[in-house]
Amino acid sequence: MARNPVTWLGSPTFPKAAKTALADTQLRQNLRKATGTIRGRRAAAVAEMTDWEQLRVAGEQIKDDVLARLDTLLVQLEESVTARGGTVHWARDAEEANRIVLDLCRAEDAQEVVKVKSMATAEIGLNEALEAGGVHAIETDLAELIVQLGDDRPSHILVPAIHRNRSEIREIFQRRMGVEVSDEPADLAEAARSYLRQKFLTTKVAISGANFAVADTGSIVVLESEGNGRMCLTLPDTLITVMGIEKLVPSWQDLEVFLQLLPRSSTAERMNPYTSVWTGVTPGDGPQRFHLVLIDNGRTATLKDSVGRQALRCIRCSACLNVCPVYERTGGQSYGSVYPGPIGAILTPQLVGDLHDPLAASLPYASSLCGACFEVCPVRIDIPSVLTHLRAEVVAAKGRTPESIAMAAAAWMFASASRYEKAQKAGSLARFLAKDGKITSLPWPGSKWTSSRDVPAPPKESFRAWWRKNRG
Amino acid sequence: MAVKVALFATCLTDTFFPETARAVVRLLERLGCSVEFPLDQTCCGQMHFNTGYREHSKPLARKYTDVFGGYDYVVAPSGSCAGMVREIHPTLGESPPRTFELAEFLVDVLGVTDVGAWFPHRVTYHPTCHSLRMLGVGDKPMALLRSVKGLDLVELPDSTQCCGFGGTFAVKNAETSTAMLADKMRCVLDTGAEVLSAGDNSCLMHIGGGLSRLRAGVRPVHLAEILASTEEDPWRATP
Numbered sequence: 067m068a069r070n071p072v073t074w075l076g077s078p079t080f081p082k083a084a085k086t087a088l089a090d091t092q093l094r095q096n097l098r099k100a101t102g103t104i105r106g107r108r109a110a111a112v113a114e115m116t117d118w119e120q121l122r123v124a125g126e127q128i129k130d131d132v133l134a135r136l137d138t139l140l141v142q143l144e145e146s147v148t149a150r151g152g153t154v155h156w157a158r159d160a161e162e163a164n165r166i167v168l169d170l171c172r173a174e175d176a177q178e179v180v181k182v183k184s185m186a187t188a189e190i191g192l193n194e195a196l197e198a199g200g201v202h203a204i205e206t207d208l209a210e211l212i213v214q215l216g217d218d219r220p221s222h223i224l225v226p227a228i229h230r231n232r233s234e235i236r237e238i239f240q241r242r243m244g245v246e247v248s249d250e251p252a253d254l255a256e257a258a259r260s261y262l263r264q265k266f267l268t269t270k271v272a273i274s275g276a277n278f279a280v281a282d283t284g285s286i287v288v289l290e291s292e293g294n295g296r297m298c299l300t301l302p303d304t305l306i307t308v309m310g311i312e313k314l315v316p317s318w319q320d321l322e323v324f325l326q327l328l329p330r331s332s333t334a335e336r337m338n339p340y341t342s343v344w345t346g347v348t349p350g351d352g353p354q355r356f357h358l359v360l361i362d363n364g365r366t367a368t369l370k371d372s373v374g375r376q377a378l379r380c381i382r383c384s385a386c387l388n389v390c391p392v393y394e395r396t397g398g399q400s401y402g403s404v405y406p407g408p409i410g411a412i413l414t415p416q417l418v419g420d421l422h423d424p425l426a427a428s429l430p431y432a433s434s435l436c437g438a439c440f441e442v443c444p445v446r447i448d449i450p451s452v453l454t455h456l457r458a459e460v461v462a463a464k465g466r467t468p469e470s471i472a473m474a475a476a477a478w479m480f481a482s483a484s485r486y487e488k489a490q491k492a493g494s495l496a497r498f499l500a501k502d503g504k505i506t507s508l509p510w511p512g513s514k515w516t517s518s519r520d521v522p523a524p525p526k527e528s529f530r531a532w533w534r535k536n537r538g
Numbered sequence: 539m540a541v542k543v544a545l546f547a548t549c550l551t552d553t554f555f556p557e558t559a560r561a562v563v564r565l566l567e568r569l570g571c572s573v574e575f576p577l578d579q580t581c582c583g584q585m586h587f588n589t590g591y592r593e594h595s596k597p598l599a600r601k602y603t604d605v606f607g608g609y610d611y612v613v614a615p616s617g618s619c620a621g622m623v624r625e626i627h628p629t630l631g632e633s634p635p636r637t638f639e640l641a642e643f644l645v646d647v648l649g650v651t652d653v654g655a656w657f658p659h660r661v662t663y664h665p666t667c668h669s670l671r672m673l674g675v676g677d678k679p680m681a682l683l684r685s686v687k688g689l690d691l692v693e694l695p696d697s698t699q700c701c702g703f704g705g706t707f708a709v710k711n712a713e714t715s716t717a718m719l720a721d722k723m724r725c726v727l728d729t730g731a732e733v734l735s736a737g738d739n740s741c742l743m744h745i746g747g748g749l750s751r752l753r754a755g756v757r758p759v760h761l762a763e764i765l766a767s768t769e770e771d772p773w774r775a776t777p
Contacts, residue, residue, distance in 0.1 A: 482604025
C-alpha cells in the first residue's frame, strides 16, 4: 500500500522539528501576533452568544449521530447527488482519489484547474499528483496562494500562510508574479486579485473541498471569506469536489448549528462573508458537470476506535490551533502534516494508522495537556483524552524501551508505601549534589530538565517523616 | 463537630515540598478541621497515565481508593492530582472518595474566603491548567488571596496560558517547554512581584526552576503557605 501523504515525506519527529522552528525568531514573532489577535477576537465573538454551550453540545451530538450512521447516510447522499445530476466517486485512499480527479481533468482536456481552499485535497497531496500528471492546479485562496507561490508548506488549517508576515509576502509576490507591490495588505490583495481574475475567467475546471454535505438533499456547502470560492464554484464548466466521508450532516436543518459554530470559532466572525450551496447540476446556471469524490483515507479505521473517533467530528475551524501554547511557539510545519496543532496531534496519527511511524508516534506527545483546545472546540472534541489514549497505543506499539522499564519500576515502587518511603530516603541523598539549595545539573534524562531549569534540593525530611515524628 | 479531612499530600509535595503539606495541616486545623494523613498513600498515577502507561496507573488508582475510601473529604494541595483522581480515576474503573483541591475545599466546603492570613508581600498568582480546566476552580484562589491581610496582589498577564510543565512533556519536548516557560517568566517578571504563587507545586517547581536559573529574584510559594501564614506565626523563607 502506498504511504499516506497526510504526513510529509521526510519530516522529522515533532521534538526535532520544533527545535528548529523555535530558533526562528521571525516565525515566533509572526505567530505570537497572529494567534494572540485571533484568540481575543474569537473569545469576544463567542461571548456574544448566550446559547454557545448548547450549540457545542448540539454540534457534538449531530456529528456523533452522523458517525454512527455513516454507512446509510453516505448511500443516501450518493442517491441525492445522483438524482440531481451529479456523479459520485468513492476513493479508498489518497492514491485512488488522486487518480479519479486526474482522470476527470484529462477527460475535460484541462491543463490548468482553479482550486478553492480545501483540507481534503491538501491531505491527499492532490496538487502534486495533478502536476505529475500534467495538470497545473492554481490555488485561489489568498493564503493558500502565498504558500503555493512561495514553494512552501502550509502551517495552519484556516490561514496556511500564518507563519509569513506582509514583507515576506510582498517578496514572494514580486518574485513570482513579476509585479511591483508594496507591503500594504490592500495592495497585496489587489495584486492577488488581478493575478487570479484572469484565471477564473479562462479556466474550465474547478476543484473544491466541502465544509458540509447534506445527506437528504445532496447539497454541498462551502464557507469562505474572500469570494474566490464563489468564483470557482460558479464560473467553470466542471466542478470536482473532494470530501472526507465524515463531512456529512443528516438534514438541511442541522446546518443551523454549524453555520453558527464555525465562523465564530474560526475567523471570529458572526457570519462568514460567502456561504455557497449547490445541489447537483442546475441547467443553464453554474457548472454543468459535477463530480463528488468521497475519500476514506484512514477514516474508517479511525471510526473503529471508540475513543479516537471523536477526532472525526472536527469541522476544521482552527480554534484549537489558535489557543494552543505549543502551536503558538512551534508553528504548524513542525507537526509534519497539513493538520497541525492539537487536532493534528490526534488526527494525523490515526489517519496514518501506524504508530510505529516515528513522526506519527511523536505527535500525541506534542502537548502539555493544558486543555485549552477542548475548552474552545465547537464540537467538544476532548483532545486531551484522545492524546492520552493515543499515547497508550504508542507505548504498546513501542514495546520494551528504557522508558517503559523505568516506568514499570516507578509503578512497582509507588505500589507500596514502604518501598516509596525507601526511595524517598535514597533520593534525598541527592541534596548533596545541591549548592545553595538547588541542583543545576543532572545526568540524562534529568539533563533535559536542568538544561533550562534548576531543581530544588530535596529536603532532609519528607512530609511523611515529619508527620510520623510529630503526629504519628 | 470538627470536619474530618484526609490530607493527600501528593508524592511531589511529600518528597520535595514538605513545608506546603505542613502549611495545609496548620491552615485546616486553624479553621477547625481535624486532619489525618494516612501513611499508606503514595501517588495518584498521573505521570503514568499521562505518559501512556495506563495499565501501570490502574493499581495506583486502586490504592488511592483503598487508602482514602473511608473519608468524607480528601484535600490535596494540587489541582492536577485532584483532577487526576476526580476526572481520570473513574475511567480506570474506580469510584474515588470526594477529593478537593485546597482552594475549592476552603471556599465550597468550609465556606470561607477570609482565612485570617497575613502575608505582607507583593504576590502574583498562576492559576494552573488543571485547576482551571479540569476542576473549574475559577476565581476561588484569587478570592482567598484578596482576603489576605498585607498582601499586595498583582494580576499576572496571560495568566491562563500553560507554563510548559506538562509532566514528562517538560523532558520529552524540553525545547518547546522552555519556550513556553520563557513567556511565563516574562509575564511574572512584568508584575514586579516578589512572590509567585500557585495551587500546584509541579508548575511552581517548573516556573521557579527557571526563575532560579536566571537569578530572577522571584520566589515560588504555594498558596497553602500564604494562607497558613499569620501575624503570630508568619511564613518564613526556607533557605
